[in-house]
Structures are given as structure tokens and as C-alpha cells.
Amino acid sequence: MTAAPLLEVEHLQLYFPIRRGVIVDRTIGHVHAVDDVSLSLGEGETLGIVGESGCGKTTLSRAIVRLLEPTGGAIRFRGREITRAGRRELAPVRRELQMVFQDPQASLNPRKRVGQIVGAPLVLHGVKGAAVERRVRELLGRVGLNPEHVNRFPHEFSGGQRQRIGIARALAVEPKLMMLDEPVSALDVSIQAQVINLLDDLQDEFGLAYVFVAHDLSVVRHVSDRIAVMYLGKIVESSPAEELYTKPIHPYTVGLLGAIPIPDPRQNRARRRLVVAGEPPNPIEPPSGCRFRTRCPRATDVCAAVEPQLTEYAGGHVAACHHPLNVTDAEIAAARRSPLSPLSSGDQLPQPHASLPGGDAAEVAAEG
Amino acid sequence: MARFVVRRLLSMVLVLFAISILTFLIFQAIPNGDPAVRMAGRLATPEQIAQIRQSWGFDDPIWQQYLTTMGKIFSGDVVSYTQQLNVLDQIKQALPATLSLSIGAGIIWLFFGVLFGLISAIKAGRFTDRALTVLALVGVSTPVFLLGAVALYFLAFKLTIFPNGGYVPLTDDPVDWLYHLILPWCVLSVLFIGVYSRVLRSNVLDTMSEDYVRTARAKGISERRVMVRHVLRNSMIPIISLWSLDFAAVIGGGAILTESVFNLQGVGQYAADSIQQLDVPPVLVVVMLGAFAVVILSALTDVIFAFLDPRIRLTG
Amino acid sequence: MTPAMSDAERLLDVDDLRVSFRTEEGVVHAVDGVSFHVDRGEVLAIVGESGSGKTVTGMSLMGLNRSPNATFRGRATLKGRELLSASDAELRRVRGGEIAMIFQDPMTALNPVQRIGDQIVEQIRAHEPLSKAQALDRSVELMERVGVPRAAERLRSYPHEFSGGMRQRVMIAMALSCSPELLIADEPTTALDVTIQAQILRELDQLRRETQAGVILVTHDLGVVAEIADRIAVMYGGRIVEQGTLDELFYDPQHPYTWGLLGSITRVDRDRPGRLPAIAGLPPSLLAPPSGCHFRPRCPHEFDKCVQRPELEVRDPAQPDHCDRCWLAVEDKRRLRVVDGEIGLAAKQGKVVA
DSSP states (O other): OOSSOSEEEEEEEEEEEEEEOSSSOEEEEEEEEEEEEEEEEOTTOEEEEEOOTTSSHHHHHHHHTTSSOOSEEEEEETTEEOTTOOHHHHHHHHHHEEEEOSOTTTTSOTTSOHHHHHHHHHHHTTOOTHHHHHHHHHHHHHTTSOGGGGGOOGGGSOHHHHHHHHHHHHHTTOOSEEEEESTTTTSOHHHHHHHHHHHHHHHHHHTOEEEEEESSHHHHTTTOSEEEEEETTEEEEEEEHHHHHHSOOSHHHHHHHHHSOOSOHHHHHHOOOOOOOSOOOOSSSOOSSSTTTTTOTTOOHHHHHSOOOOEEEGGGEEEOOSSOSSOOHHHHHHOEEOTTSOTTSOOOOOOOGGGSTTOOGGGSOSOO | OHHHHHHHHHHHHHHHHHHHHHHHHHHHHSTTOOHHHHHHOTTOOHHHHHHHHHHHTTTSOHHHHHHHHHHHHHHTOOBOSSSOOBHHHHHHHHHHHHHHHHHHHHHHHHHHHHHHHHHHHHTTTSHHHHHHHHHHHHHHHSOHHHHHHHHIIIIIIISOSSOSSOOOOTTTOHHHHHHHHHHHHHHHHHHHHHHHHHHHHHHHHHHHTSHHHHHHHHTTOOHHHIIIIIIIHHHHHHHHHHHHHHHHHIIIIITHHHHHHTTOOOHHHHHHHHHHTTOHHHHHHHHHHHHHHHHHHHHHHHHHHHHHOTTOOOOO | OOOOOOGGGEEEEEEEEEEEEEETTEEEEEEEEEEEEEETTOEEEEEOOTTSSHHHHHHHHHTTTOOTTEEEEEEEEETTEESTTOOHHHHHHHBTTTEEEEOSOTTTSSOTTSOHHHHHHHHHHHHSOOOHHHHHHHHHHHHHHTTOTTHHHHTTSOGGGSOHHHHHHHHHHHHHTTOOSEEEEESTTTTSOHHHHHHHHHHHHHHHHHHOOEEEEEESOHHHHHHHOSEEEEEETTEEEEEEEHHHHHHSOOSHHHHHHHHHOOOSSSOOOSSOOOOOSOOOOSSSOOSSOTTGGGOTTOOGGGGSOOOOEEOOTTOTTOEEOOOSOHHHHHHHTEETTEEOOOOOSSOOOO
8 A cells, every 4th residue: 555545534424314303303313335445546546435225335436526425534635634625625526536436327417418418517617618528539539439429319329338427527637546336237247347447447547546345345356456345334344355255254254255157167066155135234223343243143142232343354355253263373473453443333353263163264165 | 294284374374475565566566567657547636646545545565556456355355546445246157257267168078188188098009199199289289269269150150050159157057057168168278188198108008017017918918907096096196286286376367368268257358358457456366366376276186196006105 | 859857846848839920011920830848847948138028938938929910830838737738727727827927027017006905816816716805915025926016016016116125026926826736937137236135036046945936037137047057048039059957058059159258258257358249240030030040140150051940959978958059070170169268259260240
């Protein structure tokens, strides 16, 4: 990681109030969409954020680009605090912080020509006249579209091409960071690969940093330097990309990995899987202690009583679990509390395996 | 539910307050609007005018005039400037005609609007659909006064199938009541049938492409059942809200033209006459009555909505 | 064409199915000569991307896409009874009774303004002379069987009160309500989260074993296929380009499009490659598909013979159930499909605009 991170998020909270009342609305509860999340991202890096629907990943990404107002915590972009920045202060930041949305169909104005769509951010930032068109053609060519198609409308393109238009639009103002919210989820497999490769090339060429939000672990593997797994508003595990697959520590991560069907029948038949039963609980009144404990096969009393801290193991691998998998007692002993830990979490290290009734880390391994 | 009722009542008070003030101010701003001058007649002396002005309180500050008028409206003894008759009595007399016209027409336009809309949707793109589309366009774009006048001329005056306007109370003679209302009902309904059939047609077409309609077909139930239980029911939900708002508007004086053409002596006609004479109290009462009807009916619609669509909660 | 099998178990036979739709831009040949069969208790996966014709194929079997603008040719017989030419009344008996369907998006596939119970009861009563109370009792059993907790109580709920996974369970319960012999599941888990997907797939697999129904699984996800399918048909541009058993398709794929599909999947079980092998270009327009092989414009191994239409044939006598539509020689295919040590599609020479 470089000296000064491009993006720093500290203890970010975003609650959606639930209001009710006869005459005047009173807040009677909150949806804890993002609940004390900390992360950082260096220039030119990619952070994958993974989690199932309702885990808060999309809310988190929108809070970072300030499409939503954070409830608490801090966001710093290139060292500058933008958590509470007003419109005028945000303007230069917005230029460097672009967003690409999931549904290329819905995020492009159907009544505007491609040239106008891609050119809009340019015009907004003061580029004028023929320079706009020249730049638009250049951008279209760069994302693999025919530059002659500037006068076409979005509906004349396929889904994958529309996502390329969305990328060209984000690219127009030479951002430093792109928030990619499920950019390939709506696309066909063969087209997904094309778009991921394009994102890869653009990163190399322009030194872009990405925050790549996805709902499953298979796509982010190909793009991320680091991956964070979210569950019910919290980060439960975060590690260098490859390590998450070879050595998942949190039972939820293991469950997510196990749930993804492998396109290989023999391996599929051979592997034993930890199936995560049930469905995520209500984010209005999340479970006490560890939020995953209601679905976790390893949960014990301590999981209900104490919110697990994010424990930092060797190699910058952090996980919030009292009964971690795939780590030895020695590794636990060498671990320490990560500064990214939620403020409300306890300060005890995970319990050594001997203390878990019948517990053995090898029992439920990622692909065992 | 308590929250819903309280909120709706509050919003009703607000709406009535705002609309009465607005109406009152508009009449203050109209040139030649001084009621004292008009009441005094053409050959009045300035003294007479001043006297009227004083006895009716026209030289009080505006807010006080407003309060006095509103007080009179709610105590029931508000009197019109020109005829000096009790406005509420006048409206009570005119209301049966207006209610007869609007309720009858409301039923007719809802029924035929839905019928034509449904047929149009089922035959989408075919000749029947195109013919109905043209008819709907003609219906929507023909002004009521023209349609009413033409209908009266041919059907009442030339062919004498129908009576030449007028209103007979239901309690006097139900058959004659019906006989006198058929033409006004039809004339008033034409525009709405045109609009409703178009709205329903597009609703039905949208609903037919919904996944749950495909699911219904995949169950093996009859096409008729699919249309009625799954398509029509879901397509009707927006129509209901449209209908109740239009209906409220018609009750609140929206049928002025129809009432005038057919000389029904309804509320709308009363309002039209009063506006012509710049007579504030009746206009104020009619406008508030209309607003009241709109607010009440839209609250009722929301209740029906919540009943028809379980996803909607009554929240005000 | 279809490989011989013991006819005793044969449930569905589709022979040269062709479906086209008249549109304003011209005639769309959505399905162009598709043949396959489904036996009792087996899962046939129809794999393809959007526009490949896989969904249209499933819908055609139930007549769900009949319209004045649609033309159906060929034969599709369910236990000897012809489906494509069946009257509307006959079709109604088939739909929900003998063939049931599960759709992709459980969020929109249930009527939002009707109680769950009423929607299941409606299907049961369309096929069996039961009272409403009897049908409700059966609904409770079905819901319990597919793992909906507190079933009796939840029958009174509306769809929006259920999570996506629970709604899909309701759809499955509904599909099973009249003990169909064939189940068509159109992307049944695509809209669900992975942990829920795993639960639903497990459920489907178990039900298939219990009921011995044949299943057509329509999907784009080869991972899901590897999980529960017995045989696979890969569709591209309205045609089946390759068909065979699970292992044949995954370990000895014969058609370049299948190689491309296998190569471009992002996988959690392998180290990440520097670059994902993508298939260049776009799927063919079904209004004016290319002559000969539909995959030709995107295929790096195209040669002069590809302008002729290849038939779906067994090309390796050692694999009598395995057929494909590619002119390349079997030994060439086995050599060409290896890219960087894995099965994949080589990059196409020359420019292909995305």
C-alpha cells in the first residue's frame, strides 16, 4: 500500500431511519445498512466488496461517493475530508470519483445520443465545442466501441455495449477512482469476460483505482487486489485477494465460497461443503454480538455476548470471528486487534481451537 | 389507521383553508369586482354605494371580510350578493341534479371505459382496436358544449326522442328523471370514456406482459380466468384512483358545461352564473365543496387501494 | 438424430422444433431446428446466453408464447401426445398438470395482490376436483415439503411478505402441486443470492429424486449445471450446437462455442489467470443470422467449410450420446481447444468490434 491512501473510510455508519407517528413523525428505529465500516484503498488498487443482497455493499459504495449522507464516521479522499463536504467542495472530488452502475439499461438516458451521454461530464467540467466530440470519439474507441456511433441512442446497443458506454462516461473526466456497482452482473458470461478485461486494461493504462462491488466471490477474484466480505452492514473479513480463496477465515466466507457451484462436475461431486442455512436476519434489529451467529454452525455463547473485533493475522488478513477457521493456535496467538475494528466490538482475541467443543479447523475447509 | 384519519383530516382543513383564501383573493383582485357598486345598481349615487359598503362590511380590512364570510358559511347563513338568497339553500336545491348527473355519468363512463379499454387491449393492433382508438380520440377532442348542442338539436329538437333539457327530481317521477338525464349522462361520459379506455388499454397491455400473468397461464387455468383474476384486477387499481378524482371534480362543479347546455340547474350551473356576476359567497362555497369532495374521495380511494393492493399501507 | 435410448423411460421428445416471430423489423428465427429428449427422473440442462433461444424452447413446450405473430414447426411429444398442435383446451390440461414451470424472477412471478395460498389453490383446483379446504391442506403439505416454515400460517401472506428465496420455494411448491411429470425450470436461481441458490438447488435435486419427474433446467450458469444436470444441450443463435452427458460436455467439449463458454467463466476454484479468455464479438442477429454455422463470425477456427450448415451429429463413434454442430475434425478439436493448459477459445485473428 502506498504512503497516503487514495481513499480512507473510518467507522462509517449509514442508518436509514424508520419513521412513524400520528401527526409528527418520530424515528422509531433504524435500518443498520452500513454499521461501522473502515477500509482504505491506495492509488491504482482494486478493492472488491462482496456480500449478499441487503448486506449494505451498495449503500456503502453510494455513501462513499456521497450519493447518500453518512450517519457517522469519516470519508477521506486523497487526504481531504469529504464526509460533510457541501456541493461546492464536492465538485472537484466528484470529477475524480466516478460511478458505474449495475444496470446499463437504466443508467443511460434513453432519449440522449451516446455522444451527449459521454460528453455530458466533459461539458459539465468546462470542455467546449469540437474538443468535446473529439474526446468522445476517442473514449468510445478506447472502450472498444465504434467511434462512428456517437449519434446512436442507447437502445441501439446490446447490454455489454451499453456498459461500455457507462464506462466511457465515467472515464471522460479522467477520474482517479471508479466505484463499480455490480458492473457485470446483468451481462452474459462471454460478455462479462470482455468487460472485465476492458476494466483491467483501463486500470493499467490510466492508473485507476476501483472499488468493485459484487454479490459473489467468483467475479471479484479476477479484478481485486484486496477483497472485503460484508454481512449485514459490517465487514466480516478482508484480505489480499488470493488469500481469501485459499485460506478463508470467517465461516461466512467459507459458506459463500462453498455455495458457489464450480463448473466442474468431478470437483463438484468431490467437495464437501459448508452450507449456510436460513436467511439473513432483519437489519432493523440485528443480532447481538456477531451478526452471523444465527446462521453459523460454529456459534457459541460468546458470539451472542461479544461483538468480535476484526483480528489482524499475518499478511494483513483480518477477520471478525471468535472461532476462526483455517488458522492455527500459533497464528491466533500472533494476531492482534486491527485498528479497523468496529468501535463497539470487544477486545478479546479469538479462542484457540481446543476450547471449541469438538472443534477442529480442518473440519470445514474451503474446498474440502 | 388512526394516523391515516388524523392526517387526512388535517390535510383537508389545510386544503379548504388554502383554497378559500385563494378564491377570496382572486375576487379581490378582479377589476370592477367591487360588489357594492354592482349591488347598488347602475344609477346609484355614491352615498348609496357607501351605505351598502358599510352595511355589508366591504370597507373592513380584507382579512376581516374573509373571517366574516367564512363565519357565515359555517353558521349556515351566508347570503349571495346579487340575489341575496341563502347560498347553502341554493346549493341544496341544485345538488340533487348535480349528484344525479355525476353519479349516473360516473357509472356509465367507468363501465364503458373499462369495457372498451379491455376489448381494445385484447384485440391490440387489430381492426377493432384501431377503430376504438379513433373513436376515443374523437370522444376526447369533441368539446362538451358542441356535443351537447348537437345532441340536443338532433335528438331532442329535430327527432324529439329526448326532452329538450331540464331536470325532474327523482322523487317526483323516476322514469321522467331517467328520461331527462340520459342525454346529459352520455354527453358528459364521452370524454371520460375516451380517456379511460385509453388508460385501461395500456394498463392491461402492461399487465399482460407481467411475469405473474405468465405464471397464471402456466398453471393451466382458463384464459378468461387469467384475464379477470389476474389481468383486469391488477389493471383496475390505477383506474380507481383516476375515477374517484374525476368524479369528485364533477360533483364539485366540473360539469358546468353539461349542466348549462342541458339546463339542469345544478351546482355547476349555479357556480357559473355566480362567477358571471362576480358573486363571491356562492363561488367560495362551491369551490370549497369541490375541494371537500376531492379530499374525501381521495381518502376513500386510498382505503380502497389498500384493500385492493396489500403492498400499500395507509400512511397518509 | 437423438441418440437411441430405452423408450420405456422416454418422457419428452422434441424433433426439429422451429419457432419464429413476425416483428416490425422482420422475422426472428428464435429457435431453428432443435431436437432433444428428456427421460423420467433426469435433468437436461439447456445452456445458452440471452437470445440463444433457450427460454423460447421451454415456453413453446407449454404453448406460453403462442400468439398470432408466432409460428411453430416440428414436433414435441409428451408421452406420445403432440404438444405443438394441441388445442387450447388440451394445453390447459398439460400446463400445470403434466408440465409445470418455475420462472427466473420469484419477485415478479407471483401475483402481488393475491394471497400465496389462493395462488397455489387456484392451480390445484384447475386440475383436480377438490374443495378449497382440501386444496389448502395440500398446499400446506407442499409448502412444508419445500421447506417453508410455519406453512399453514404463511399461506395467508402476500408475496411481498416473503424473501426471494422463500418466494422461489413457493413457486416450486406450486409447480409440484399436481405432480407434474416434467418440470421446466427457467433460470430458477439466477435472481437469488448464492447461499440461497445452493439451498434451492439442493431442494430441486431432492424433489427430482423423490418424484422421478423429468427436469429441463434452462440456465446460463455452467456452475449450476455441473451441480445437478445429467445431460446438457448448449444453444447458440437458436440452435443446439452441442449435446451430451455432463462429463462429455465439461471434459471433452467439441464445439468452439462451448470451449469459449467454459473458458470465460470466472471461477473460485482456480488461480486467477492474467486475462479472462473472452469470446470476441456479439451473438448473431436472429433477424439475419449468418449462413452456415452461426458461430462462424466469432470463431477463431473458422475455415471454408463453415459457410455450410453443420448438422447436429455424433462425430466420435466412441461417444454415441455426444453430438455437435462443428465441421472441425475430432482430433483437431481436441488440439485446438487447449489454451494455456485449460479448455478455452483462442483469440480470433483480425478485428472484431464488440
